[in-house]
Amino acid sequence: MSQPPGPGSSPDPQPPEPSPAGPAPGGVALPTTPVEVEPARALPDAPTGPDGKRFERAHPLTPLIQGWLVLVAIVIGVARDLVPDGGEDNLVDSLAGSLRWILPLLGLVVVVAAVAGYVTWRFTRFVIDDEELRIETGALFRRSKRIPFQRIQSIDLSQPLAARLFGLAELKIEAGAGDAGAKLRFLSRGKASQLRDYLLTRAAGERRSVHEEGPQASAWTDLSSADEVLVRLTPGQLLLGFLLSGDFLVPVLVLAVGLGVTGFLGVVVFALPAVIPFAIGLASAAGRQVLGQFNYTLSRSGRGLRISRGLTNLTSQSVPVDRIQGISISQGLPWRPFGLYRVRIDVLGSTTGVEDGSKQLNLSLLFPVATRDQVRTGLAAVLPEVDLDAVELRRSPSSSRWLRWGDWWTLRHGWDDRVVVTRRGWLLDTTAVVPHAKTQSVRITQGPAQRALRLATVHVDTTPGPVTLQVLHVAVEDARTLATGQLQRMRRARAEAPAGTATGPARALPPEPRATPQPTAPAVAQQPPGPDAGLV
Numbered sequence: 001m002s003q004p005p006g007p008g009s010s011p012d013p014q015p016p017e018p019s020p021a022g023p024a025p026g027g028v029a030l031p032t033t034p035v036e037v038e039p040a041r042a043l044p045d046a047p048t049g050p051d052g053k054r055f056e057r058a059h060p061l062t063p064l065i066q067g068w069l070v071l072v073a074i075v076i077g078v079a080r081d082l083v084p085d086g087g088e089d090n091l092v093d094s095l096a097g098s099l100r101w102i103l104p105l106l107g108l109v110v111v112v113a114a115v116a117g118y119v120t121w122r123f124t125r126f127v128i129d130d131e132e133l134r135i136e137t138g139a140l141f142r143r144s145k146r147i148p149f150q151r152i153q154s155i156d157l158s159q160p161l162a163a164r165l166f167g168l169a170e171l172k173i174e175a176g177a178g179d180a181g182a183k184l185r186f187l188s189r190g191k192a193s194q195l196r197d198y199l200l201t202r203a204a205g206e207r208r209s210v211h212e213e214g215p216q217a218s219a220w221t222d223l224s225s226a227d228e229v230l231v232r233l234t235p236g237q238l239l240l241g242f243l244l245s246g247d248f249l250v251p252v253l254v255l256a257v258g259l260g261v262t263g264f265l266g267v268v269v270f271a272l273p274a275v276i277p278f279a280i281g282l283a284s285a286a287g288r289q290v291l292g293q294f295n296y297t298l299s300r301s302g303r304g305l306r307i308s309r310g311l312t313n314l315t316s317q318s319v320p321v322d323r324i325q326g327i328s329i330s331q332g333l334p335w336r337p338f339g340l341y342r343v344r345i346d347v348l349g350s351t352t353g354v355e356d357g358s359k360q361l362n363l364s365l366l367f368p369v370a371t372r373d374q375v376r377t378g379l380a381a382v383l384p385e386v387d388l389d390a391v392e393l394r395r396s397p398s399s400s401r402w403l404r405w406g407d408w409w410t411l412r413h414g415w416d417d418r419v420v421v422t423r424r425g426w427l428l429d430t431t432a433v434v435p436h437a438k439t440q441s442v443r444i445t446q447g448p449a450q451r452a453l454r455l456a457t458v459h460v461d462t463t464p465g466p467v468t469l470q471v472l473h474v475a476v477e478d479a480r481t482l483a484t485g486q487l488q489r490m491r492r493a494r495a496e497a498p499a500g501t502a503t504g505p506a507r508a509l510p511p512e513p514r515a516t517p518q519p520t521a522p523a524v525a526q527q528p529p530g531p532d533a534g535l536v
């Protein structure tokens with residue numbers, strides 16, 4: 001059996017005067033610091049708002065891109081109603097009568113949608129000054145969303161199919177767990193890439209002008225010549241991973257059992273009509289997996305790690321290494337003969353308000369499926385100073401078999417100077433890794449059955465997400481020792497490791513201007529659990 005690659009809002013301040021220089025190429029408003037702008041390379045002045053700041057709008061085709069899906073849905077719904085039951089004569093008569101009112105109605109809908117889209121586009125603009133990105137929306141009631149550069153945590157670039165056809169892209173800006181972030185949709189592909197790199201540069205504390213161009217990123221993969229490709233997944237890997245996953249095997253097993261039962265009863269002919277839609281559904285799911293993760297690439301750019309994926313809808317996700325709170329490496333039983341693994345990450349400040357759950361799941365994936373060597377390469381990029389193979393694991397006592405009779409022998413835990421690790425499961429072998437400096441709190445819990453067996457569980461808490469680290473069913477004395485030691489290791493790691501590094505604390509976000517300062521993480525318990533912790 002193969003082993004995982006681990007161990008066994010107030011009034012605004014007066015804005016500065018705008019620089020004489022115009023906006024940068026691509027139409028992005030420049031910061032107002034004169035030393036950052038090269039007048040010889042600046043374009044003519046952009047439109048100026050009432051506050052004197054230069055602003056920019058999204059691409060003029062934005063209303064078309066945002067509204068085409070609604071229009072398609074309306075057309076499909078109307079077309080379905082236009083096709084009646086009956087013969088050909090009935091169909092022709094029905095179409096001739098319906099088109100007299102359907103076409104004018106569709107024309108009215110198109111006109112209203114076009115006007116509404118234009119108004120929305122006309123009254124939506126964004127401004128970049130010395131300190132922040134500001135997005136203004138609303139025709140009758142103006143709203144202004146302000147994002148200071150220092151609070152920007154990550155920026156993802158995505159190209160839905162309709163936008164990709166016109167060479168457009170959108171930017172999703174993450175600005176902390178207490179902030180929903182913002183979206184800039186849609187910009188030209190080149191402008192979006194240029195603006196992303198500029199904002200990430202300013203977020204890192206560096207100063208530059210928007211028009212400073214780096215290597216051009218490919219519109220197909222969002223990779224430039226300066227990016228170092230670390231891991232690229234093949235379509236064969238993605239397809240094999242799906243075929244060996246529960247999403248495929250469980251439905252196939254249910255279908256096989258159903259056909260077997262109906263065959264035994266001699267009524268298999270009645271089950272055959274369900275086979276075709278069932279097969280179509282599985283093929284569609286496999287297609288979504290391969291197309292959605294197509295050309296999945298982990299690369300290292302000048303601004304950190306980046307994940308790009310997708311054939312029809314391209315998504316490029318920034319991975320801020322210093323904000324990764326934990327890592328989970330899992331391997332299901334069907335994957336073991338092929339040496340395949342799945343790796344998830346917890347990222348501090350990632351928002352959960354996304355369009356659908358599957359998208360949120362994708363955002364937590366470092367690798368949807370990967371080989372052992374690929375996982376090692378990814379872990380070396382995420383935790384460059386950690387050797388998981390060198391972490392010595394300890395087993396839970398044999399008395400834990402009464403609580404986990406199916407896999408008690410797989411319960412193991414360990415630590416070194418930088419990380420704490422747990423591993424458990426044989427149907428789904430899962431290894432959880434949390435750097436000491438990312439620990440937010442340590443808890444000991446004990447249920448009635450554990451109390452009778454003098455066992456306890458130690459929880460090493462980080463941000464909510466797909467990675468949970470629990471040291472299950474250890475002796476009470478060992479639980480106290482482990483919890484106390486983990487708090488000491490956490491303090492020592494935070495004191496020794498520089499902020500902003502993979503195994504050190506994340507860079508502290510500055511307080512919100514015009515708002516009460518917010519901590520970046522819940523307060524950590526300062527006292528270790530003692531004899532009064534309620535353990536027997």
